Structure formats: C-alpha cells, structure tokens
Amino acid sequence: MIKHLRSAADLDAATATLILDTAGEMASLAGREVKKLPTLRGRTVVNLFYEDSTRTRISFEAAAKRLSADVINFSAKGSSVSKGESLKDTALTLQAMGADAVVIRHQASGAPHRLAAWVDGSVINAGDGTHEHPTQALLDAYTMRSRLGRLDGLRVAIVGDVLHSRVARSNVLLLTTLGASVTLVGPPTLIPLDVAALSRSTKVSYDLDSVLPDMDVVMMLRVQTERMQDSFFPSAREYSRRYGLDLARMRRLPEHAIVMHPGPMNRGMEIAPEVADSSRSTIVEQVANGVSARMAVLYLLLGGKA
Ligand code: ASP
Numbered sequence: 001m002i003k004h005l006r007s008a009a010d011l012d013a014a015t016a017t018l019i020l021d022t023a024g025e026m027a028s029l030a031g032r033e034v035k036k037l038p039t040l041r042g043r044t045v046v047n048l049f050y051e052d053s054t055r056t057r058i059s060f061e062a063a064a065k066r067l068s069a070d071v072i073n074f075s076a077k078g079s080s081v082s083k084g085e086s087l088k089d090t091a092l093t094l095q096a097m098g099a100d101a102v103v104i105r106h107q108a109s110g111a112p113h114r115l116a117a118w119v120d121g122s123v124i125n126a127g128d129g130t131h132e133h134p135t136q137a138l139l140d141a142y143t144m145r146s147r148l149g150r151l152d153g154l155r156v157a158i159v160g161d162v163l164h165s166r167v168a169r170s171n172v173l174l175l176t177t178l179g180a181s182v183t184l185v186g187p188p189t190l191i192p193l194d195v196a197a198l199s200r201s202t203k204v205s206y207d208l209d210s211v212l213p214d215m216d217v218v219m220m221l222r223v224q225t226e227r228m229q230d231s232f233f234p235s236a237r238e239y240s241r242r243y244g245l246d247l248a249r250m251r252r253l254p255e256h257a258i259v260m261h262p263g264p265m266n267r268g269m270e271i272a273p274e275v276a277d278s279s280r281s282t283i284v285e286q287v288a289n290g291v292s293a294r295m296a297v298l299y300l301l302l303g304g305k306a
Helices: 013-030 055-066 087-096 111-118 134-148 166-177 208-214 236-243 283-301
Strands: 044-049 070-075 101-106 122-128 155-159 181-185 203-205 217-220 258-260
Touching: 013 134, 013 166, 013 283, 044 055, 044 087, 055 070, 055 101, 055 122, 055 134, 055 283, 087 101, 087 111, 101 111, 111 122, 122 134, 122 283, 134 166, 134 217, 134 258, 134 283, 155 166, 155 208, 166 181, 181 208, 203 208, 258 283
Parallel strands: 044 070, 044 101, 101 122, 155 181, 155 217, 181 203, 217 258
Antiparallel strands: none
8 A cells, every 4th residue: 555645646546446445435334323433543643734625624534533543633824834834844843743644735736745755654635736636536536436336438527727726637647547538628728738648548628518418427626716816718707608517508418427526616607506406416425425535545544454
C-alpha cells in the first residue's frame, strides 16, 4: 500500500480498486446502530485546513472518528499561521506531537508534497490550490460504480470551470486509470490543455448539447469566481445559457445517466435547482460516500489489511 495520497496519480488501478472495495465495506457500517470500528484506536489524525471547507473537513473528521482515531482539528484562522508561522514550522510541531496521518487542505498547489518531506506520518491531500483533490475523485468513482455497476467503459463528461478545478484534475487521472473515458466540456477559456493532456484518451468539447446524449455521467463543476482574476466568459447569464445544466438539457441524457456535482453548488448558474434536486442527481449520495471513501483511505494508508 502507498504511504501518502498526494495525487490521484499515486493510485494504480489495483490500489484504487482496493480502496473502492474497502469503502464498500465501510459503507455497510453506516446502516448499523453502532457506527464505530476500533481499528485506529490510539492513532492520531490531524486535519490541517488552511482553506475553507464544509464537506471535506467534516467528512475526514467523521471518517477518522468512526475508525476510533484521536482527531486534532487545526485551522489556519486562530492559529500561529496568522502570526506568520510557515508550513514547515507547523509541520515540525505536528511531527513533535506524533501525528500518524496529516490531512491537508492548502491554497498552494504542491503543499502536500512539501509536507510529506517534513513529517513521518502519512500525508493525505484534501485539496491543494487548483491542483488536486484525490479523495473527491475516489468518492466520485465510488458513487459512479455503485449507481451504474462499473467504471470500465463508462463515458463521463466533466463540465464547466475545469481551469480552476482540482476535482477535475484528480477525476481525469483516476477515472482513466480505471478504464472510464472522460470528455471535458466548457468554454475554451476554461479548458486548459494540460488537463486534457493528463490522459491520452481524454477529449475536449465546447458544445455541451452535442455531448450529453452519449454520456453515462455528467459531472458539473462550480464556477470558482474566487480564483478568477480575469473575466473568462461574458456574463453569468451567458455562461448559464451555454453550459448550465437545466431540465431541458438533462432530458438529452440517456435515461440511465446520472448527474454529479462536488459541491458547493451555484444553484441557477452551472446547475438548475430542479436538476440538483432530481432523482438523477447523486449530490447528497456523494457526501455520504465521502465518509466511506475517506475511512477506506485512512484505514489502508495507516496499515489496515484488505
Ligand atoms: N469542494 C470542491 C473543492 O474543494 C469543489 C469546489 O470547491 O468547487 O475543490
């Protein structure tokens, strides 16, 4: 088993499949009255969050607690980071406290790689800048596999602000490793060539309507205005008209196809509320599956057996 999960590229098909299978075992716990396993008793998991988060942070905390680990939550706000302490000095403090795993979210791409050089424990990337978010890709793959029964041969459209999306990067890497084919869709200004080049089979389209009838999965991305210094499209209304998923567009999908979104959503912009709340939407399921996927990652990286 790998020691760190810094990128979805750390996962080969066998390792990724083992994590998804283990997540399935973990999910069966969720239906029990007592949801805890004693597996990580006495181990310490630190959640080190330099950027805002709702789902990912709560999800990692729930995952570690369900495995009986001791959990330390650290947020940059209210810590010595606001006094200018460097990531390295914070890492050395965590090291001195004996962290077995550090879950890090950071605004700088590559921060988990740096951290892994400074701590002895496992480092898990919970989102670094616009770079990667590998556990999101795992929970997305898990959701697709449980809804559609397979990943191999699945046709997945990833739609919208690919440029600023760490979710898109990690999904392209993981899904293509597992045999799915990915089409990136959005305005040319938001589809960087380096993401398309992450795997040879990945395609690009600027026309959402023509792509939808051939897809098994459509994954809508949030338009990340907080990371935009330029204007990448004429107006929110124009964006929504061309690339927003509304009911009429959703009807172009094959009947079995599912609609995903990593959250948080801009309802009415990239996704219409009626689509987000429809029976094809897996958005709430993705959140629930996130806990199982992160339990599997913590369990396996910290030495659990398959
Ligand atoms: N929650 C995801 C992330 O942290 C997606 C998003 O923010 O749009 O990358």
